[in-house]
Amino acid sequence: MNDQASSLRRIVGENTTTSDPNRVKVLCITSGKGGVGKTNISINLSIALASMGRKVFLLDADLGLANIDVLLNLTPIYTLEHVLSGEKSINDIILDGPGDIKILPASSGVVEMTEMDHDQQVHLFRKLGEIEREIDYLVIDTGAGIAPHTLRFVANSDEVLIVATPEPSSMTDAYSLIKIMVTRYQINKFRVIANNVVSPAEGRQVYERLQKVTRDFLKTDIDFMGHVLKDPLLVKSVRTQRPLLQSFPEAPAARCLISIARGIEKIHKPVAALKSLSIEHTENVNHQRTTSFWERLISWRIS
Ligand SMILES: Nc1ncnc2c1ncn2[C@@H]1O[C@H](COP(=O)(O)OP(=O)(O)OP(=O)(O)O)[C@@H](O)[C@H]1O
Numbered sequence: 190m191n192d193q194a195s196s197l198r199r200i201v202g203e204n205t206t207t208s209d210p211n212r213v214k215v216l217c218i219t220s221g222k223g224g225v226g227k228t229n230i231s232i233n234l235s236i237a238l239a240s241m242g243r244k245v246f247l248l249d250a251d252l253g254l255a256n257i258d259v260l261l262n263l264t265p266i267y268t269l270e271h272v273l274s275g276e277k278s279i280n281d282i283i284l285d286g287p288g289d290i291k292i293l294p295a296s297s298g299v300v301e302m303t304e305m306d307h308d309q310q311v312h313l314f315r316k317l318g319e320i321e322r323e324i325d326y327l328v329i330d331t332g333a334g335i336a337p338h339t340l341r342f343v344a345n346s347d348e349v350l351i352v353a354t355p356e357p358s359s360m361t362d363a364y365s366l367i368k369i370m371v372t373r374y375q376i377n378k379f380r381v382i383a384n385n386v387v388s389p390a391e392g393r394q395v396y397e398r399l400q401k402v403t404r405d406f407l408k409t410d411i412d413f414m415g416h417v418l419k420d421p422l423l424v425k426s427v428r429t430q431r432p433l434l435q436s437f438p439e440a441p442a443a444r445c446l447i448s449i450a451r452g453i454e455k456i457h458k459p460v461a462a463l464k465s466l467s468i469e470h471t472e473n474v475n476h477q478r479t480t481s482f483w484e485r486l487i488s489w490r491i492s
């Protein structure tokens with residue numbers, strides 16, 4: 190923990206961080222290239238995790254146009270910006286999403302929050318810490334590329350899930366993103382979701398190609414989180430503004446997303462709970478933390 194984080198922690202006191210900072214798992218969905226399926230994956234993964242009994246918050250941290258609210262036909266009147274300006278409380282801006290997920294519309298508030306002065310940051314910790322105490326997963330839908338606020342989320346997440354498609358430009362952009370994160374920011378834990386693939390084998394190929402270049406040129410191993418099939422029903426669900434998992438839960442892509450959610454549970458759940466889900470193995474990557482996600486997020490300085 191750096192000096193600023195520890196001084197903020199002292200000022201804020203115990204109540205502002207979660208009672209168990211290890212409870213919430215932060216999943217950041219990102220990509221090198223735009224339009225590869227991040228928002229759809231974020232929404233449907235969140236719904237899948239919620240259907241497994243987890244409390245899930247979905248944070249819209251993308252400043253682009255096609256955002257979560259559009260895909261879900263929600264109209265957030267207030268966003269994090271209004272919380273930062275003191276006009277609204279955090280509970281006023283949270284939206285009830287489909288499948289029992291909660292949505293935190295951030296919009297340009299995510300940029301502002303990193304530029305706040307010390308007192309404002311302490312105020313925000315208090316508000317966001319209240320949410321963090323109650324949730325199992327915070328899923329963050331970021332914009333594509335390496336905007337500073339995106340890197341901030343990526344650097345402080347438990348899992349960086351990189352979405353790539355078989356399109357060559359998607360893969361080269363994914364590699365460029367990984368390269369910057371590894372070489373400039375020493376972030377070196379990534380998992381790939383291969384989206385829009387015509388077969389599981391093609392998904393594996395997307396991963397293996399990326400794995401080969403990151404291993405050869407960056408000396409970094411990346412993991413495979415799974416594939417999502419190219420599915421016209423997903424396109425249909427976008428048009429009708431109803432998430433795939435709700436409109437077509439049996440669709441091929443829906444099954445893939447449920448399988449990825451099970452994979453995430455397998456990585457992050459305690460062993461006792463795994464047994465009840467009949468999941469045998471765990472990578473047990475749960476690591477102990479003493480600071481809350483938001484604390485780390487705000488304290489993180491781009492070098
Ligand atoms: N598995 C899939 N099968 C078929 N079409 C897909 C699939 N995944 C994504 N798409 C198509 O790609 C479009 C873009 O998806 P989405 O908005 O989730 O991408 P994004 O990465 O969030 O984009 P942006 O970078 O603009 O935020 C969808 O509207 C859909 O038409």
Ligand SMILES: [Mg+2]
Nearest residue numbers: 227228251255
């Ligand atoms: Mg998007």
